[in-house]
Amino acid sequence: MTTTGxxxxxxxxxxxxIAGGLFLIAVLFMVISATRATAEFFMTVGxxxxxxxxxxxQNLRVSGAVIGDSIAYDPAANELQxxxxxxxxxxxxxxxxxGIGEVLHRAVNDPQNPRLDILYQGSAPDMLQDEAQAIxxxxxxxxxxxxxxxxxxxxxxxxxxxxxxQVEK
Amino acid sequence: xxxxxxxFTLALAFLLAAYxxxxxxxxxxxxxxxxxxxxxxxxxxxxxxxxxxVAALLILLAGQRFELAYVYSVTSLEMPLYLRLTAxxxxxxGSLLFWSWLMAGFSLFFALHKWSxxxxxxxxxxxxxxxxxxxxxxxxxxxxxxxxxxxxxxxGSRVVSLLQPRGAWLLTPQDGQGLNPLLRHPGMIxxxxxxxxxxxxxxxxxxxxxxxxxxxxxxxxxLEIARPWILIGWVFLSLGLVLGMRWAYDILGWGGYxxxxxxxxxxxxxxxxxxxxxxxxxxxxxxxxxxxxxVVLVLLTFVLVIFGTFITRSGVISSVHAxxxxxxxxxxxxxxxxLSLGSLGLLVYRWQDLQAGYEPAFGFNKETLMLFTxxxxxxxxxICFLGVIYPIISELITDTQITVGPAWYKRTAGxxxxxxxxxxxxxxxxxxxxxxxxxxxxxxxIVLPISLLVPLFVWLAGGxxxxxVLVSLWLVGFSILVMxxxxxxQVLVALHKNQxxxxxxxxxxxxxxxxxxxxxxxxxxxxxxxxxIIGIEGLQQETQVTLSVGESVELSGVTFRFEALEHHEEEAxxxxxxxxxxxxxxxxxxxxxxxxxxxxxxxxxxxxxGLQGNLAVDLYAVLIDWRPISQDEATFRIFYNPLVSWLxxxxxxxxxxxxxxxxxxxxxxxxxxxxxxxxxxx
Numbered sequence: 001m002t003t004t005g006x007x008x009x010x011x012x013x014x015x016x017x018i019a020g021g022l023f024l025i026a027v028l029f030m031v032i033s034a035t036r037a038t039a040e041f042f043m044t045v046g047x048x049x050x051x052x053x054x055x056x057x058q059n060l061r062v063s064g065a066v067i068g069d070s071i072a073y074d075p076a077a078n079e080l081q082x083x084x085x086x087x088x089x090x091x092x093x094x095x096x097x098x099g100i101g102e103v104l105h106r107a108v109n110d111p112q113n114p115r116l117d118i119l120y121q122g123s124a125p126d127m128l129q130d131e132a133q134a135i136x137x138x139x140x141x142x143x144x145x146x147x148x149x150x151x152x153x154x155x156x157x158x159x160x161x162x163x164x165x166q167v168e169k
Numbered sequence: 170x171x172x173x174x175x176x177f178t179l180a181l182a183f184l185l186a187a188y189x190x191x192x193x194x195x196x197x198x199x200x201x202x203x204x205x206x207x208x209x210x211x212x213x214x215x216x217x218x219x220x221x222x223v224a225a226l227l228i229l230l231a232g233q234r235f236e237l238a239y240v241y242s243v244t245s246l247e248m249p250l251y252l253r254l255t256a257x258x259x260x261x262x263g264s265l266l267f268w269s270w271l272m273a274g275f276s277l278f279f280a281l282h283k284w285s286x287x288x289x290x291x292x293x294x295x296x297x298x299x300x301x302x303x304x305x306x307x308x309x310x311x312x313x314x315x316x317x318x319x320x321x322x323x324x325g326s327r328v329v330s331l332l333q334p335r336g337a338w339l340l341t342p343q344d345g346q347g348l349n350p351l352l353r354h355p356g357m358i359x360x361x362x363x364x365x366x367x368x369x370x371x372x373x374x375x376x377x378x379x380x381x382x383x384x385x386x387x388x389x390x391x392l393e394i395a396r397p398w399i400l401i402g403w404v405f406l407s408l409g410l411v412l413g414m415r416w417a418y419d420i421l422g423w424g425g426y427x428x429x430x431x432x433x434x435x436x437x438x439x440x441x442x443x444x445x446x447x448x449x450x451x452x453x454x455x456x457x458x459x460x461x462x463x464v465v466l467v468l469l470t471f472v473l474v475i476f477g478t479f480i481t482r483s484g485v486i487s488s489v490h491a492x493x494x495x496x497x498x499x500x501x502x503x504x505x506x507x508l509s510l511g512s513l514g515l516l517v518y519r520w521q522d523l524q525a526g527y528e529p530a531f532g533f534n535k536e537t538l539m540l541f542t543x544x545x546x547x548x549x550x551x552i553c554f555l556g557v558i559y560p561i562i563s564e565l566i567t568d569t570q571i572t573v574g575p576a577w578y579k580r581t582a583g584x585x586x587x588x589x590x591x592x593x594x595x596x597x598x599x600x601x602x603x604x605x606x607x608x609x610x611x612x613x614x615i616v617l618p619i620s621l622l623v624p625l626f627v628w629l630a631g632g633x634x635x636x637x638v639l640v641s642l643w644l645v646g647f648s649i650l651v652m653x654x655x656x657x658x659q660v661l662v663a664l665h666k667n668q669x670x671x672x673x674x675x676x677x678x679x680x681x682x683x684x685x686x687x688x689x690x691x692x693x694x695x696x697x698x699x700x701x702i703i704g705i706e707g708l709q710q711e712t713q714v715t716l717s718v719g720e721s722v723e724l725s726g727v728t729f730r731f732e733a734l735e736h737h738e739e740e741a742x743x744x745x746x747x748x749x750x751x752x753x754x755x756x757x758x759x760x761x762x763x764x765x766x767x768x769x770x771x772x773x774x775x776x777x778x779g780l781q782g783n784l785a786v787d788l789y790a791v792l793i794d795w796r797p798i799s800q801d802e803a804t805f806r807i808f809y810n811p812l813v814s815w816l817x818x819x820x821x822x823x824x825x826x827x828x829x830x831x832x833x834x835x836x837x838x839x840x841x842x843x844x845x846x847x848x849x850x851x
Contacts, residue, residue: 015531020544027548027585031555034580035573042560042570061572089570123715123804125794137574 040137045086046114048140061137062146063087064116065107066153068130073123080124084134086114100154104131120148128153172237175225176316176331179266182218182273183310185211186303193295205292212295213280215302216273223270226263226315230256236341238329239263239315245347245770247740252353258361259348261482261497262313267362268478269305272369276302278398279376287390293380301372304504312497350742350768350775356416364409364436368474370402371439374446375471378464379512382519389453392463396450397831399467403443404827410436411698411820420777424711424789424808426816429575434553435477441550442470445543452539455601457526462543464523468512472505479505480557532604538596545585545592552581579706587641590699593692594648597655616654620647638707645703648696652689679829687830694823697815704812711808713793718801725809727788728752729761734795734803743767747792747803749779763792763805784818786811 040061048055048062064084071082085107088094094103107113108131118136128134128151137150189211196204226239230253235241243256243263258264276298284291309315320337321327328334374395381391413433414426427433446466449459479501529536556573563571598609623646624639633639656678663677664670679686714722721730732748749761761779768774779790787810795803 009528012528012531016537016540019531019541023541023544024548027552027581030584031552031581034577038576038580039559039571039573042572047569122713123794 042089044089045084045116047089048116048146049114055140056142057139059137060139060146061135062116063089063133063135065104066128066130066132066134067108067115071124071128078121078123080120080122080128081118082120082128082134083115083117084136085110086116087133100133101131104133117145118148119145120151122151125151125153171225171229171234172316172318172331175222175229176310176314178218178225179222179306179316180310182215182222183303183306185215185218186299186306189215189295190299190303193292193299197292197296205295208295208299209280209291212276212298215306216270216277219266219270219273219306223257223266226266227254227257230254230263233345234341235343235345236318236339237315238317238319241319241342241345243345243348245345245741248347248353251358252348255352255357255361256348258365259352259357262309262315264361264365265305265309265313265482266315268365268369269302269309271362271365272302272305272372275369275372275398278373282394287394289384289386290377290380290391293383294376296383297376297379298372301508304500308497308500312500347741347768347770350766350773351420354416354420356412356419360409360412360416363405363412367402367404367406367409368439368478370398370405371443371467371471371474373398374402374467378467379515382464382515385519385522387460387519387522387524389457389460392450392453395467396454399443399446399450400827400831403440403447404824406436406440406443407823408820410440411816415817418813419780420775424709424778424791424806424810425705426813429556429578431557432477432481434557435473435480438550438553439470439473439477441546441553442466442473445546446470448539448542452529452536458529458536460523460525461520464516468516472509472512475505475508530602533599533606533609534604535596535599535601538592538599542589542592542596545588549582549585552585553578556581583706586699586702587637587644590641590644590648590696593696594644594651597651597689612651612654616647616650620650622646633708635707638703641699641703641707645696645700649693652693656686656689683832684830687826687828687832690826690829691823692826694819694821694826697819697822699819701813701816701819704815705810708811709808711806713804713806715802715804722805722807724807726753727758727809729788729790729805729807731803731805732760734801741768741770743769745792745795747779747790747795747805749790749805749807751781751788759788761788761790763790765792782810782814784812784814787813 040059042061045062045064065087067083067085073080087103087107094100097103133154135152136148138146138148141147189208192204192208229237229240230244231250239260239262243259244253258267279294279298314331317329317331319327319340320330320334321340322337327340377391377395418426449462452459453463482501531537556578560570560572598612620643624643627633627642659678660674663674667673710725712724716731718731721728729749729751732750735746737744744764744766746762746764751758759781761781763779764777766775766777776791781788789808789810791806793804793806
């Protein structure tokens with residue numbers, strides 16, 4: 001066993017601190033760069049409409065009520081287009097307004113409600129229907145259309161509630 | 170009647186825990202051993218009582234006694250017996266009872282252990298156990314009661330109550346709601362119990378650490394007692410995590426095994442700190458160092474266990490695993506806070522007394538490498554914790570919820586996991602203390618060139634061009650070769666000693682030092698598991714297609730042909746099954762049968778992927794959607810998952826390693842002491 005004197009011990013400890021510190025700085029750098037590149041802002045349709053301009057290129061996550069009449073699928077291009085209507089982002093707000101089913105129903109039928117056009121590469125999942133809740137991940141393009149990379153649907157009125165059907169690109 | 174027996178044994182167990190807590194406090198204040206002894210006897214009684222309660226609930230579940238609200242909510246007539254029994258942990262109150270029962274089982278240790286040398290630890294350990302166990306029993310007695318029944322009044326109103334309300338009759342539904350179909354899987358038998366055993370097992374090291382701090386001791390005796398229990402808790406936690414991955418892979422149908430779900434992470438956190446603990450534990454056993462590390466890690470691991478339980482059960486986070494909104498959130502929060510603050514306070518109070526008797530020298534030696542291993546493990550832990558709380562914190566600060574997903578974890582925790590693989594390989598090359606570079610370069614000269622053959626082979630034969638994958642696989646090959654070289658050298662020494670009996674020499678190193686080679690096997694298991702993770706993270710191929718019957722699609726050289734779509738009905742479910750035949754360069758290689766099951770009574774659907782695999786690759790298909798029969802068109806998601814089977818092989822190896830390390834050995838202690846003194850003098 002090596003016994004080190006007080007001077008040696010101090011030196012030894014400094015080596016540990018420097019090596020550990022360098023490692024932690026590297027980790028911190030990694031975390032910051034990963035957060036810049038991949039973190040997603042969870043926003044409502046209303047917030048997106050207000051903030052537009054400064055969100056280009058930012059990873060976004062948005063939740064809204066699917067408007068049934070807007071769903072259009074182009075089989076040749078395998079492209080899916082639809083429009084969602086604003087719903088509150090806060091769970092407790094949704095509960096206060098009579099539950100998610102009621103909120104979705106009102107969101108779709110209120111023409112004053114902010115809306116957002118969605119473009120998605122892929123076929124339409126069977127749960128994509130009027131008054132379904134869509135949770136989308138993607139970016140906003142220059143025309144203000146949301147380019148979805150991931151599409152997650154929930155139907156509160158239907159049995160699928162406990163089992164979100166997930167479709168990824 | 171049975172429900173009354175079940176409840177009252179549970180209530181009695183709770184009262185005994187409450188009594189035990191008071192008796193210990195009294196005994197400590199008055200310094201009366203008789204009170205402590207009385208508390209010990211009370212603890213001895215708790216496990217049998219909770220066992221009766223669990224048995225009662227199991228009989229009620231097996232007997233389909235739907236008048237019980239719990240039985241009604243988690244079982245139904247068409248469920249087979251094994252699922253009715255596993256429904257014990259299929260809902261909130263039953264799983265809490267199961268949790269308390271396991272914890273009561275582990276707590277028996279404190280009532281049965283011979284404390285002669287360490288009598289001063291017992292009262293404090295009992296205090297911790299009664300407080301923790303008592304809390305969970307209280308939840309079961311006052312908030313989440315698994316024995317409540319349905320009653321109805323003449324006016325038609327219904328209540329759920331333990332005892333018969335005045336003027337009410339027992340209401341017995343014809344059938345229950347049944348277990349969530351996602352839980353109707355053989356994985357249900359093994360995954361939750363393994364995880365719970367891992368969680369609750371950490372009560373022993375935790376209580377020992379707290380008692381050592383509280384009794385004012387700073388020796389390593391507590392670690393000697395706790396070591397096998399740390400290993401047992403750790404291996405069950407590992408198994409629980411792996412079994413959960415396997416379950417997700419088999420049934421959730423997203424082609425992966427790990428989704429960075431907050432609850433998955435909550436179970437990973439104590440595993441990370443527990444793994445760190447296994448390393449510093451070794452260092453304190455060898456020398457008197459790392460005292461603070463060990464105490465901090467034990468406390469942290471158990472606090473994380475409780476934190477994970479809180480996250481899962483309080484409904485603060487919504488996830489596949491979380492139990493639906495419940496009223497136990499506030500008591501669980503208070504308990505978690507008390508336990509954390511109590512541990513922290515005690516630690517701060519006793520910090521100065523935990524001076525290590527030894528400080529490692531910085532250099533290429535095992536101590537330094539282990540310290541870095543721990544730094545990496547704890548960095549991953551902090552990263553994961555940050556990922557879970559990021560949405561909450563960001564919303565508080567910026568008013569916008571910012572979430573991080575799998576891509577974030579892959580970029581932050583991923584490189585650290587790769588670094589761990591490197592360290593596993595490098596560590597056997599280092600010696601205890603000092604730095605022996607001659608030995609290192611001798612080994613590297615052999616191992617390094619051979620290890621480079623691994624990425625070369627993968628590049629040429631496998632056609633892999635993914636840089637990170639090649640580097641990772643190189644590190645894997647390097648680590649395995651280092652372990653193999655080490656073992657071969659030991660065999661050669663043994664061969665020399667016993668004059669050439671090869672078979673005897675082959676097992677000699679393990680026989681001589683089970684603990685060490687148990688550890689080597691565990692590391693080998695981790696390395697093999699990492700092969701599976703590298704395969705799926707780096708080499709997974711997937712495609713989503715809509716096919717008509719007779720059409721086919723190609724993915725990574727395999728042609729998948731949609732042969733047929735069949736519908737049939739089984740007990741309480743409609744099954745739609747697609748048949749995909751597979752061929753490679755014209756040669757048939759089998760078929761996949763992805764299914765979609767619909768439970769019309771429950772209004773739920775479950776996706777069952779079709780899966781066929783070997784050690785090289787898993788072929789995996791999910792039936793997403795289909796059109797009416799006239800068109801016979803269906804949409805599939807098809808995955809090509811290379812190497813993923815190594816994840817399961819590695820976990821079996823890891824378990825074997827822990828078993829080897831724990832195996833009793835008559836002459837072992839003697840040899841160990843000899844080896845230890847040899848190492849220290851050398």
